[in-house]
Amino acid sequence: MKMIIAILNADDAPIVINSLMKNGFSITKLATTGGFLRTGNVTILLGVDDDKVEAALEVIRANSHSRKQMIAPSAEPGLSFYPTMPIEVVVGGATIFILPIERFEKY
Secondary structure: OEEEEEEEEOOOHHHHHHHHHHOOOOOEEEEEEOOOOOOEEEEEEEEEOHHHHHHHHHHHHHHOOEEEEEEOOOOOOOOOOOOOOOEEEEEEOEEEEEEEOOOOOOO
């Protein structure tokens, strides 16, 4: 068994979650905030049998899309740089961690 931890853009999360549930996966959803842009993300947790990991990843891949976004200049504390002009960054997609599960119990 594996634990899939997927950090999703908040815009993609509803579609990813609905698609996973339609494909028989149970998820736990956590509201999270990204560190760089400080925008809303959604982190989902899935306990998946080894033979279903690729199917879950395919659903996530098919429904998570990167996009370009402009960020305004900022002198906000905590940023390691201070752009003088707006810059374009790529956001979205998914960051995925897959961890082995030694033991699973449900009460």
